[in-house]
Amino acid sequence: MKKKLLSLVLAMAMTASLLAGCGAGTGETTGTDGAEVAEEAAEETEAAEETAEEAEAAEETAEEAEAPAAEGGVLKIGGIGPTTGGAAVYGTAVMNAAQIAVDEINAAGGVNGMTLELKFEDDECDAEKSVNAYNTLKDWNMQVLMGTVTSGCCIAVAESAMADNMFLLTPSGSAVECVQYDNAFRVCFSDPNQGIASAQYIGANALATKVAVIYDSSDIYSSGIYEKFAAEAANQPFEIVAAEAFTADNKTDFTVQLQKAKDAGADLVFLPIYYTEASLILAQANQMGLDTKFFGCDGLDGILAVENFDTALAEGVMLLTPFAADATDDKTVKFVEAYKAAYSDTPNQFAADAYDAIYTIKAACEKAGVTADMSTSDICDALKGAMTQITVDGLTGDGITWSADGEPTKAPKAVVISDGAYKAM
Amino acid sequence: MKKMSKVTKNNLITYAMVIAAYIVMEILLKTGHVSSLLQGLLVPLCTYVILAVSLNLTVGILGELSLGHAGFMCVGAFSSALFSLTTKEAIPNGGLRFLIAILIACVAAAVCGVIVGIPVLRLKGDYLAIVTLAFGEIIKNLVNAIYLGIDSKGFHFSMKDTISLNLEPEGKVLIKGAQGITGTPHSSNFTIGVILILITLIIVNNLVHSRTGRAVMSIRDNRIAAESIGINITKYKLIAFTLSAAMAGVAGALYSHNLATLTALPKNFGYNMSIMILVFVVLGGIGNMRGSVIAAVVLTLLPELLRGLSDYRMLIYAIVLIVMMIFNWSPAVLDMRKKLAAKLKKNQTEKEA
Known part of the structure; x- marks a missing residue:
């Protein structure tokens, strides 16, 4: 009986402390941070501390995450995709690759003096959950959206993003309707x-x-x-x-x-x-x-x-x-090595699309002179104009350009499998 | 007389609870205290509440198990979204168009309810569960195979692909198979959702305490006794089941007019969704409408509020479900709750004394 009560209290306290962390308006960049918070909260609950103290602890963790902000401010990039469920492979690849790109850019000095911050939300490949994820990111004060990963969700989120005039760049949403509004662009080819x-x-x-x-x-x-x-x-x-x-x-x-x-x-x-x-x-x-x-x-x-x-x-x-993991050009080799080192997995084309998406956002921000204190709507208007002027050399193609309708222009690459490896044709 | 007033009072508490929640939310919305997440969740919450209440009619009052409630929701969602899409230009008044769309969803789901109900509800046993389970899956797959287009010559229909529709160049594809319906007008809002919840609750509560409702419950409690006093079993079962399906259709209309895309995935209209609704009903209390409302709200909010945990939220969600189940139904906990309540009461009386 006491065990049951204890488990109940534990679960409640964990939930409460985590909610307090969310309420402070801060977000974790990766899944592991969330887990750390959970572990900490759980440990403290076991030590039978007061709930108030736990909330404090959660806030402290959150403050730590906020600490390394540069002088130029932080540009908050939101990402949405399935990290659980049947399509988790794609969402996880996008989340991981985007994080690599963000870390690389931050290590190299950021964009216009700003550091990038990425928060990735799970949508379980469900349009309704995807809109919820979008709203969660809005509460986090997201300024640019990199997502969503799957087409169906992307169409639903694009509708909300259009209403908010939020800049949207989908790495892999390939259905035509994903970029039907002028604030939406994509990295991959359309179907x-x-x-x-x-x-x-x-x-x-x-x-x-x-x-x-x-x-x-x-x-x-x-x-x-x-x-x-x-x-x-x-x-x-x-x-x-x-x-x-x-x-x-x-x-x-x-x-x-x-x-x-x-x-x-x-x-x-x-x-x-x-x-x-x-x-x-x-x-x-x-x-x-x-x-x-x-x-x-x-x-x-x-x-x-x-x-x-x-x-x-x-x-x-x-x-x-557009992407083969065993290609031998410098960019691909560097990316694949970084990905393997961080996640001990071979990146797929979704990962490559996401990596390019982050660099595209960077290029567009530099072109438009976006600063962190601009409003979301101003950023969107600035990036909309900049997207048609930039040229990005990415993993998925050299010299990628965009038209105002959101479609990328890049050469399709065909490869043939011979001797157990991809070879360009 | 005293008993009657107790029932009315109980119903009024439920309505008052919904209205109070609505007023509080509206005030918070007007003063800008609601996060975007919660704002976006308001309409889905209404959808799931309606679904839970409607399924409770089948499970709690009729005493039959339905495992295909998402199928009825799917029928309502697609029929109403199709109507709204085709009449986007013809009926410029959004409110009126949505009202008609809801009625269409209601009728379409009810027709499906009758079709499923007529053969199955004549039988004794768990056949309804089996047939509704199949129905939900069939509807989902059927919707995924339908291609429908419109041009100057009228509607074109195919089960193969959009090419075989033979549309004129300016023709529009309405349902694109697995890609479903895109571009449904965003007509759902919180106020309409709450009004629909109230209508659903009033219909169910009034039905339960009517002659028909008592007949339905008598079938649930003892079929042989009900038959012996001349109650037409199939008729009353069919009434309750069809009503339940129709209300699920209404929830579907609310769902489809809240999102720009409507696709029949296993996730939103599949078996899992049906079970999800059943979980709302079971946790809220079978036959307890107010409980269904609360359970639907809590269990829909929970995974979203747990987003801070990222991928661990599903794990916590499962634990919370188990804890809630123990708290609500375990005999030992029920005993303890009773003792606690008695203790509190005793303390209070002592204090007063």
């Missing part, structure tokens, strides 16, 4: 652009005459690419002989789709999907003796890192991606 670019690439290089497509109809990214691919295919010297869909609820057995592709005599299979499913498709195609070329988009990036996947199966797979 239609990827679909069109893929079709043009296959056509221009005469890779195939009969193409089969296997796509995820329940995924915005996948179906978005497929639609534009199919529309552009009409103008190209190849025909789509089979277009087979699968859904998120049914993505382990692809023999039906592959059999149809085989029966239709396809000589290339286009896979606008993520790498987890693609690895299964490649393995099953091999078992069926289906010997065609495979072509994918940036979602296939990471396929070589899938556990228990025979990389020999991916031999000859072509993919259109």
Whole structure:
């Protein structure tokens, strides 16, 4: 009985002390800080201290976090993406890479004398939670938004950001509507652009005459690419002989789709999907003796890192991606090393997009002469103008420029997998 | 007579609680004391309260288990969002358009309720739980497969992709399969939400204490006895279940008009959501409408207020759920609470003496 009471009191006290920390209007930059606060609070509760003292302790931790502010002030950048749930891989990659970029910029003296501060909020890949995360960041006095990571959430948040005239730069929100307002820009290609670019690439290089497509109809990214691919295919010297869909609820057995592709005599299979499913498709195609070329988009990036996947199966797979972790240019090597050192994981293209997003914000701030004491709306107006004038050499492309409609212009890169590594084509 | 007044008093306390919360929030909003987070949460709170109350009608009053409440919400959300999107130009008055959208959501969800209810509610046992579970998943997948467009020739429909809609170049795609509906007008607000909560509560409370409500409860308590006195079991079950579905549809309309995007993900309209609503009901007290309101508010606010913990908040959320469950339902704790209450009372009387 006493145990139960104790656990109740403990949980309550922990919650109370943390709420007090939030109320002080300060935020932790990374997840680990939050955990530290929790641990501290828990330890103190165990020591049966008064709740008031705990609140004080939480405030102290918060003050410590605020301490290293430079003279030029702090530019608060908010980030939103899924760090829990099924899409956590993408959100976590964006959070980690953005933190690396922010740390690098701060170490090099910041932007216009300001230091950058990043606070990343989880949205669980749910539009409603994403708007909540956006509002949380607003309470934290966010000045620029780097997010959101996923398309559906981004459309909902863009609506709120438009109402507040908040500058929004999404690293990876690829649906068309993500940047429909003039305050929103993106780093990645839009879905239609990827679909069109893929079709043009296959056509221009005469890779195939009969193409089969296997796509995820329940995924915005996948179906978005497929639609534009199919529309552009009409103008190209190849025909789509089979277009087979699968859904998120049914993505382990692809023999039906592959059999149809085989029966239709396809000589290339286009896979606008993520790498987890693609690895299964490649393995099953091999078992069926289906010997065609495979072509994918940036979602296939990471396929070589899938556990228990025979990389020999991916031999000859072509993919259109802005980023390959084993590229040998200085920037990529430096970034991959920093990422591996900090998080002992290989960064994917989401991470690269986020890294570029932070540097883009930096470039735009320098161009527009943004200072930390400007209001959010003024910053947004200044950055809107600056975005169309800057050129960024990033991980995902050299000489990236933006048009006023928010779309980036950069050359699509195609890579082919040979000898278990990505090679530029 | 005395008993009647007690029931009325109890209901009035619930209404007064909702109205008081509304007034306090409005004053805080006007004076600018509410954080953006809470401002953004107000409409979702109303949505979940309505859902909890409507499910409590099925679970608490009718005594049937429904595991597909999010499905009815989904039907309401999509039907109303579709209506608002197509009539954006035709009905410039936002309030009127939203009112019609709510009614459409209500009717659409009710129709689904009847369709599900007619075969299932004739049966004895847990069949409703199984069928509603399937219904929720079917609706979610169905919505994900629908493509609907509009151009000068009228509506175009496809289950394949937007290309097969054969739209004219200036035609507009309304539902884009998995991408759902985008660009729903932002018509929901806190005031409308609270009005809908009050209407829901009044409907449920009045139903419970009406002849129909007593018939429904008699079925819950003893089906054979109810049958023996000539109560039409299927009819009364269907009334309660359809009403519950219709109110979930209204909540769906409120939900869809609060966000610019509406997609049927497992997260918002899937099985997990249905269970979430059931958790509100169970923690708030089965059959206790006021409890449902409070539980829905607390459990929706909690994960957002715990954001300071970042990824650990889900863990704490689970612990809080367990603690709340023990506090509310464990016989030992209930005993202790009773003893504590008695002690307090004794102290008070001693003091007075």
